[in-house]
Amino acid sequence: MIDEGRAAMESWHLPDEELRRYGERTLAPPVLWSVEAHLTACAHCRHRLAAGQPAVLRDGWERLDAELDAPVPGAVERLLTRAGVAGHTARLLAATPVLRLSWLAAVVSTLALTAVLAAVLHPVVFLAAAPLLPVCGVALSFGPRADPTYEIAVVAPMHTFRLLLLRCVAVLSATTALSAVASLAVPDIGLAALGWFLPALTLTLLSLALTARLGPVLAAACVGLGWIAVVVSTRGAGATGSTVFVPAGQLASAVAAVLAAVVLARIHRAFESPRRFR
Ligand SMILES: [Zn+2]
Incomplete structure (x- = not known):
């Protein structure tokens, strides 16, 4: 048939x-x-x-x-778009190095290591290390050496300063969420386990303010070393190991954050020249 x-x-x-x-x-x-x-x-x-x-x-x-x-948007980009972020902003944000899996993995392992050291040695190890993570993240997110989308970012029809702030928010959100989880590993000191939060904000703003003058990497290095010097010089016998993490120190940190934000607002035009970051 x-x-x-x-x-x-x-x-x-x-x-x-x-x-x-x-x-x-x-x-x-x-x-x-x-x-x-x-x-x-x-x-x-x-x-x-x-x-x-x-x-x-x-x-x-x-x-x-x-x-x-056609490019397939990644999970982060889809999530941001669904949350109402404009498509081009979502793409630039998703290209932030800190939002890549490799960087998040580095942050998680650093937090895990410091949490273990904090449990074995002293909580101050964790409290001092956590604020440095967003500083490193911002330096990585805006350096011409580290950022593969740097050229795109410079020619993008978006102010460099706005992009910098967007990425800072992304970096801070990611490291804050992860650090908050890691804080559960140092339960002995109660709420003081969240003492890293204000310093993290302050150090990030400070390194941003210095970035216009020093570039992202040198600014982050100066802020990081300065922070370590502050923690060491204010060390004490308290549960947190440093007066930075008691209420008076937190207040000083908040004041420094406000000052850094004011400086940043005044000098934001310096960020629009790409040569600043070479
Ligand atoms: Zn036929």
């Missing part, structure tokens, strides 16, 4: 008119069905269709090609 059917199909071929209308997609059922059935079985007519309709085929391939080449 099958051989008979095939033999019958090969004994006739689709008329040129039907083939042309099939290629133009203007055929209606039931003629369309019978043409498709014939094309499935007849290589000769498939060749005729391909030869007669190069434009239709090429268009089809081009559409497929464009679909395959």
Whole structure:
């Protein structure tokens, strides 16, 4: 039966008119069905269709090609877009190095290590280390050496300063969330386990304010070393190991954060010149 059917199909071929209308997609059922059935079985007519309709085929391939080449937004980008962030902003944010899995993994392992050291040695290890994470993250997020999207960022139709702030928010949100979880590992000191939060904000703002003058890497290094010097020089016998983490120290940190924010607001135009970051 099958051989008979095939033999019958090969004994006739689709008329040129039907083939042309099939290629133009203007055929209606039931003629369309019978043409498709014939094309499935007849290589000769498939060749005729391909030869007669190069434009239709090429268009089809081009559409497929464009679909395959279209960038697929990552999980972070999709999440940001769903949260109402504009598409181009979401893409720039998602390209922030700190939001990449490798950097988040580095942050998590640093926090885990300091939490263990805090449990074994002293809580001050964790409290002193956590504020340094966003500072490193910001330096990584805005350095021409570290950031593969740096050139895009500089020519993007968005102010460099706004992009810097956007990325700072992204970095701070990520490190704050992770540090908050890690704080559970130092339960002995109660709420003081969150003493890293204000210093993290202060150090990030300070390093931003210095970035305009020193560049992101040197600014982060200065702020980091300065912070370590402050923690060491204010060390005490209390549960947190340093007066930075008692209420008076937290107040001083908040004042410093406000001052850094004021300086930042005054000098923000300095960020619009890309040469500052070379
Ligand atoms: Zn045929």
